Amino acid sequence: MKVRSIDINRDWLFGKGRNNYVTEDNAIAQSIATRLRSFLGDCFFAQTEGIDWFNLLGAKDQTALGLAVSTTILNTDGVTGLSNFNFDLDSITREFRITYGVNTIYGDLESQINIDLEV
Numbered sequence: 071m072k073v074r075s076i077d078i079n080r081d082w083l084f085g086k087g088r089n090n091y092v093t094e095d096n097a098i099a100q101s102i103a104t105r106l107r108s109f110l111g112d113c114f115f116a117q118t119e120g121i122d123w124f125n126l127l128g129a130k131d132q133t134a135l136g137l138a139v140s141t142t143i144l145n146t147d148g149v150t151g152l153s154n155f156n157f158d159l160d161s162i163t164r165e166f167r168i169t170y171g172v173n174t175i176y177g178d179l180e181s182q183i184n185i186d187l188e189v
Contacts, residue, residue, distance in 0.1 A: 071148050071175075073097045080107070094176045098148040103183050105142050106168060127159070127166070139168060148175050 072093045075083040083090040092100055108120035121142055126135045140155050151173035158167045166185040171178065 071097045071101075073100060076100065076104070080104070095174060095179050098146065098172075098174050098176070099179060099181050101148070102143055102146050102170075102172070102181070105146055106139065106183055107185060140170075143170055143172060149173070150175060153178065154180075 072091050075090050075092050077083055091097075105119070106121065109124070110120040110122040111117050112120055121138050126138055129135070136155070136157060139157060140152060143149060143155070144152055149172050153171040153173060154169075155171070156169045159165075160167065164186065168183045168185070169181075170183075171180040173179075
């Protein structure tokens with residue numbers, strides 16, 4: 071698996087040929103992070119992709135939120151299983167923290183994603 075690298079602002083990187091791509095576990099980790107930051111219906115060519123963040127974060131149903139996030143992780147290309155999963159919403163800093171471990175086609179991967187909800 072190979073995907074174009076993104077910078078700290080989540081913009082695609084260009085100008086360095088093959089050095090602008092990440093492969094294997096790094097590509098899967100980047101794909102998971104990108105998919106988790108996507109809003110439902112936000113992409114004109116993939117209207118059913120993304121998470122319904124507006125409705126799920128405002129609801130008190132933590133089960134539906136966890137199911138949406140874990141399903142998004144599991145449906146990412148290259149992911150074969152979910153070994154651990156946890157999320158936490160900090161109402162003071164308005165940060166949504168997702169910690170996960172996945173089995174991939176390249177091996178095991180553990181990561182944490184922080185989504186800043188302050189807009």
